[in-house]
Amino acid sequence: MRLSDDFPKGFKYLPGYFSPEEQKGLVDTLRYLVKEAPLFTPVMPRTGKPFSVRMTNLGTLGWVSDRSGYRYQTQHPETGQPWPVIPKVLQDLWNKVGDSPTAPEACLVNYYAATAKMGMHQDRDEKTFEAPVVSVSLGDTAIFRLGGVKRGGPTQSLKLNSGDVVVLGGEARLCYHGIDRILGGSSSLLKDGGRLNLTLRRISPF
Numbered sequence: 001m002r003l004s005d006d007f008p009k010g011f012k013y014l015p016g017y018f019s020p021e022e023q024k025g026l027v028d029t030l031r032y033l034v035k036e037a038p039l040f041t042p043v044m045p046r047t048g049k050p051f052s053v054r055m056t057n058l059g060t061l062g063w064v065s066d067r068s069g070y071r072y073q074t075q076h077p078e079t080g081q082p083w084p085v086i087p088k089v090l091q092d093l094w095n096k097v098g099d100s101p102t103a104p105e106a107c108l109v110n111y112y113a114a115t116a117k118m119g120m121h122q123d124r125d126e127k128t129f130e131a132p133v134v135s136v137s138l139g140d141t142a143i144f145r146l147g148g149v150k151r152g153g154p155t156q157s158l159k160l161n162s163g164d165v166v167v168l169g170g171e172a173r174l175c176y177h178g179i180d181r182i183l184g185g186s187s188s189l190l191k192d193g194g195r196l197n198l199t200l201r202r203i204s205p206f
């Protein structure tokens with residue numbers, strides 16, 4: 001077990017980046033956008049096993065998973081509509097913390113009910129790993145696990161609370177990571193409980 005303050009190079013943890021008022025504003029914006037692009041339940045490639053996390057996307061490209069595989073696509077898999085535009089507050093966040101010369105193309109929105117989790121994985125469906133991934137947590141606290149660039153190495157655990165931002169650049173960009181569990185009832189931000197995670201990404205080279 002690594003010390004919890006000994007993060008990989010390029011991993012930036014910004015606890016409480018968004019104030020409670022800013023978090024409420026973000027949730028209001030997301031409620032509106034999720035009406036346009038409803039949460040869907042992705043399934044695993046080949047097996048069709050459903051994810052416990054529900055998802056939607058904002059931006060010119062959105063990440064989807066179905067029996068054919070994982071990919072980025074321009075339309076919502078159920079409505080066939082283009083994804084809503086990434087709101088200004090998230091574009092601003094990217095410009096402030098992303099140290100990346102251009103705009104994010106995708107904002108994956110993950111919704112975790114109290115029983116949902118996400119297994120350890122790498123994010124490697126993007127065509128460039130040059131830009132960081134910028135993550136925002138809202139609602140219930142998550143127990144996040146961060147490993148190294150190889151599967152099965154040492155890992156460390158970190159709580160992600162509502163309003164926290166994490167920037168995954170440099171070496172951290174290809175580190176294994178997952179969500180072990182959600183602490184149900186730890187936040188009252190979302191009226192039905194659970195957790196929203198937003199990840200801003202660049203897919204294509206600049």
Ligand code: MD3
Nearest residue numbers: 110123133135168172173174175177197
């Ligand atoms: C570390 N989401 O959408 S966000 C994902 O909380 C994903 O929903 C988790 O993993 C969530 O792919 C974790 C923090 C995060 C995002 C991307 C990373 C950590 C990362 C990429 C590399 C290393």
Ligand code: FE
Nearest residue numbers: 121122123177
């Ligand atoms: Fe991930």
